[in-house]
Amino acid sequence: MTSLPRDRASASKLGLVIDLDICVGCHACAVNCKEWNTGGHSAPLTDLMPYGDKPRGVWFNRIHTFEVEDEASGESRTVHFPKSCLHCEDAPCVTVCPTGASYKREDDGIVLVNADTCIGCKLCSWACPYGAREYDETEGVMKKCTLCVDRIYDQSLPEAERKPACVLACPTSARLFGDVHDADSEVSVKIREEGGYALMPEWGTKPANHYLPRRKTRLRIREDELQRVDNPLKKEGPPREIDEDEQTLDDVMSW
Numbered sequence: 001m002t003s004l005p006r007d008r009a010s011a012s013k014l015g016l017v018i019d020l021d022i023c024v025g026c027h028a029c030a031v032n033c034k035e036w037n038t039g040g041h042s043a044p045l046t047d048l049m050p051y052g053d054k055p056r057g058v059w060f061n062r063i064h065t066f067e068v069e070d071e072a073s074g075e076s077r078t079v080h081f082p083k084s085c086l087h088c089e090d091a092p093c094v095t096v097c098p099t100g101a102s103y104k105r106e107d108d109g110i111v112l113v114n115a116d117t118c119i120g121c122k123l124c125s126w127a128c129p130y131g132a133r134e135y136d137e138t139e140g141v142m143k144k145c146t147l148c149v150d151r152i153y154d155q156s157l158p159e160a161e162r163k164p165a166c167v168l169a170c171p172t173s174a175r176l177f178g179d180v181h182d183a184d185s186e187v188s189v190k191i192r193e194e195g196g197y198a199l200m201p202e203w204g205t206k207p208a209n210h211y212l213p214r215r216k217t218r219l220r221i222r223e224d225e226l227q228r229v230d231n232p233l234k235k236e237g238p239p240r241e242i243d244e245d246e247q248t249l250d251d252v253m254s255w
Contacts, residue, residue: 014110014208016210018209034059036151042060042143042146045058045143046058060085083131085111088205092203099119100114101115102118110149120140130199196212
């Protein structure tokens with residue numbers, strides 16, 4: 001079996017912070033992830049029957065949508081929940097791998113798969129409590145989110161573009177990227193100030209990715225804001241009563 005890096009607590013821990021309050025479920029992150037990684041580190045991202053009755057294929061990032069009902073008020077709301085590999089500090093997918101194909105990088109904590117040594121046994125997918133592994137039926141190997149490792153270290157790109165493709169694509173900035181072990185990083189500040197949480201902490205995997213919860217907002221509108229300044233009823237008075245015998249435009253026009 002594969003061993004994890006020894007000094008994981010002091011190393012960098014790159015990950016994503018996803019704000020569920022402003023994610024609109026547009027799937028831009030998933031589509032841009034697919035586009036970039038089809039030619040990236042774990043390429044190709046195979047599709048089978050993409051236009052058929054039962055399309056399937058490899059997606060590193062998937063968006064799940066739930067309807068959540070408040071038990072107290074009975075009100076319901078839609079929650080969009082993006083999910084990919086969480087790059088856990090204690091990654092069970094790594095320790096269960098019999099060939100060492102699934103491994104965790106010591107410098108930044110990113111979990112990757114070496115396709116050359118992967119035998120497609122799927123033990124890692126069974127061990128992952130988040131269902132974040134993808135089996136490529138054509139290649140016969142396991143694949144997963146790489147945090148766009150080939151992009152975030154590409155010195156030929158402007159610094160602002162050295163981020164995962166999903167982060168760059170998000171139209172509402174619901175996805176952030178950074179070092180969660182750095183207390184002063186943007187992601188750490190968000191986690192600390194907005195109640196960010198790790199998914200399923202009871203498993204003890206210590207994911208790098210965190211989620212920011214939905215936040216309750218109250219809309220306060222002053223009474224004067226409810227009155228339209230250009231309200232035609234206010235200017236012209238109430239509408240006049242219509243005489244049923246009065247000719248209409250349809251009566252006098254031949255269309």
